[in-house]
Amino acid sequence: MKKIFLALIISFAFAVCSFGSTYFQQGVSLFNKKNYQAARATFSKAIDINNYDLSSRYYYAVCCVRLGEKERAISEFHTIIRMDPDSYAASMSKKALISLDPNGFYRPVNSSSSQYDSYINNAVTSNGMYVRWDRTKPIRVYVDPANTTIENTNEVKQAVKQWAKALKGTADVILVYSKQSADIVVVFSRKTFEITKTHHTLGTTLPQYTSNRLLRLSKVELSTMSPSGKVYSPVFIYNTALHELGHALGIWGHSQNKSDIMYAYADENYRRSLSARDIRTIKLLYQNPANITNTSNTSANVATKLNKKRINTKVEEALNYLKKNPTSVNAHKHLGSVYMGMGDYDNAIIVYKRVIILNPKDDQSYFILGYLYFKKKDTQNAIVYYKKAVDLKPAKVEYTVVLVERYISAKRYNEARAALENLYRLNPDAKKNPMIARFQVFLDFVTIFKK
Ligand SMILES: [Zn+2]
Incomplete structure (x- = not known):
């Protein structure tokens, strides 16, 4: 494995800005001297300058391997694949992952088994229900421009467009300019959220439905500031919005795969995108009958029978994964x-x-x-x-x-x-x-x- 790492690296050093490439070269030189700690710190600087510098990211991950930080290396290799799945760095990262984590999650992409191609069983509520908007009419999203910058508002609109693209052909997601007509309302808040909710510390989503199971409104609240008082970057806002909008559209649970936007824990500071599994999951959700939706004459009752089965599947799936x-x-x-x-x-x-x-x-x-x-x-x-x-x-x-x-x-x-x-x-x-x-x-x- 070590040989492979060393041979490929220089070959995919591509377009990085001048400062970044200086750090990159310094990093390589330190790496070759086996000074992995210092090399990693240097690659980290290169990544700070250009998040998409996959060469530095790859080197960074290999440094983690050499420093014995396997979990961190695995996470870094996943990041590279997610950022540009078709890149040379990604193909090398896949190889690294197979040897580092042979039973790991990296199977889905190459595997023909459909078991992990989506996380639809995790998309149900804790009592096993499918909640989603009626797909026969457009799903209307309003982004409230108050309490934030135009830039952040635009970031959220971009996130809405990502989901619209994912659902294309299955349901329409559109931006509207009035709160009154919206199904999903996104608001910004300067308050920081309750930290006890281990995830969702950056945003919360509250879907509201009536006692007769009529979905009325999903309110997404995005915090612009961390509990320690740090102002979030627009990219961070985008990533959080992308995750929270997934909940607002109906994905109630989380994925157990780090490469998915619906993974529960996120602290990345680069721009993320929807994974193939995220897209499959939202499509499956909208192709299936819902238990709770915004029109009453649906096949809700048929779906109810599936609830118990789904919730058991959710636990079962997690137990199976653990068994493996x-x-x-x-x-x-x-x-x-x-x-x-x-x-x-x-x-x-x-x-x-x-x-x-x-x-x-x-x-x-x-x-x-x-x-x-x-x-x-x-x-x-x-x-x-x-x-x-x-x-x-x-x-x-x-x-x-x-x-x-x-x-x-x-x-x-x-x-x-x-x-x-x-x-x-x-x-x-x-x-x-x-x-x-x-x-x-x-x-x-x-x-x-x-x-
Ligand atoms: Zn979440």
């Missing part, structure tokens, strides 16, 4: 997220505890465990797990926010203060976070009050 990949952290996380989505917190806890046995440094899973115990109203355990997430990522504002919130609710003020002090020491900017600031004011008040 018993040591895969991602397979466990996927199953855990399915249980969590169904509100089955007990099973979710069992699964996420296995994740931390497999990877004791998985801060995200400790964080989720904290959340699961919080949902079960077990503050004691919620604190234990949130604390572990904070111990692993002490400078991460989001983690300390939830921990301090739990401490305050348990009236453990001294520990809350200590946690804040610890965060300030590592991340002085954290004081600017509105939640942190609010906690500080509250704790100061408690202190004064005691005196």
